[in-house]
Amino acid sequence: MLKYIGGRLAAIIALAFGISVLVFLMIRLIPGDPVIALLGSQAGNAEMIERLRGQLGLNEPLIQQYLIWLGNVFQGDFGYSYGRQRPVLELLSINFGPTAQLTLAALILSVSFGLLLGAWAAVxxxxxxxxxxxxxxxxFMSMPSFWLGLLLILLFAVTWPIFDVVGGTSFKGLVLPAVTLALGTIGFNARFVRSSLLAAQSQKHVLTARAKGLRRHVVFLRHVLRNSLLPILTVVGLQLGNLLSGTVVVETVFSRPGLGRLLVDAILSKDYLTIQAVVLVIALIYALVNFMVDLLYPVLDPRIARR
Incomplete structure (x- = not known):
């Protein structure tokens, strides 16, 4: 078990390194110069452009820029956001809470309603x-999140002003973004739960339990649902990545603070250091959650721990 955990942690470190390299290179292939975007109306001054590029370290070779940034990250320094004029780590700490709140609320809605809908269909x-x-x-799966978000705003914030919308971080401001983010994954989870339950119902031990005269709900809870938890748990871990990526659109539509909106603003302003930090944090969260899901497997199925 310890060997398995060590291997997974090593894989997470390798994943983080690979993503950091890809993001570092890809954002520099996007047309546009962050110095020109930062200077705005003063972008015509060539001397000022060159001076600012030197101050930001953009005149150095790409390899040297990456190594300097990576060394700073190991020391807990993600750099300085020249678009927001604040340390990137401070921006991450401010925006992480709203994104975690939105993602957790959407995950709870997605898992609970997806499980209920899938079980209802399978029975x-x-x-x-x-x-x-x-x-x-x-x-639910076919609805684009940006369209659904605008529709919910029109219905429940304009026509019937029930919920807060723009920038709302209270419970009333959380409902519409969470529903918008969760609906697509509710549909996927429902279809997957239905397939898993139908596959479990055809197993021999389930047929034997029925032949013994056990009640239908007892067979479903003890034998069908329990044996379907492992694949369902895997999908739940994978869905977190969809929810985290979906916050980019949802937080923008609802003008809600968070990592998704911070990423969009950083891309528009060519804020390299902020983009690298946000993508790296999201990737690490996704990898760590799936690592925790893997650790839960032996708890749900002791046979795995004996392998």
Whole structure:
């Protein structure tokens, strides 16, 4: 087990290194100069441009720029945001909380309603509830988040002013963004839960339990649902990546503070250091959550721990 944990931690470190290199190179291939974007109306002064590029270290070779940035990251210094005029680490600490709040709320909605909808469809397979449930799941998956967000704003903030929208971080301001972010993954989770439950129902031990005369709900809870938890848990871990990436659109639509909106603003202003830091943090969160999911496998299925 310790060897497995060590291997996974090494893989996370390698992943973080690879992502840092890719992001560092890709953002510098995007057309545009961060110095010109920063100077604005004074971008016509060639001497000022050259001086500022030297101050920001953009005249150095790419390899040297990357090594300097990487060395600073190991010391806990993600650099200085020349677009926001604040340390990047401070920007991350300010915006992490709202994104974590939104992602957690959307994950709870996605898992709970996806599980209920998928189980409802699986128990009533090939009946009207199954058709309705899978139709709803397909509809949820097909809705673009930016369109759904605007529709919810129109309905529940303009037509019926029930919830807060612009920049809201209270509970009333959290509802619409969380629903917008969660609906697509609710549909995916519902379809996956249904497939997993149907596969578990056809197992021999389930048929044996039914033959012994156990009640239907006892068979479902003890034998069907329990044996479906591992694949469902895997999908939940993977869905976190979709939710984190979805915050970029949702936080922009609802003008909500967070890492997603910070990333969009940094891209528009060519703020290299902020982009690198946000992408690296999101990738590490995604990798660590899936690592924790892997550690839960032996808890749900002791047979895995004996391998």
């Amino acid at each position: 009533r397979r090939n009946r009207a509830p199954d058709t309705i449930g899978m139709g709803l799941a397909l509809a």
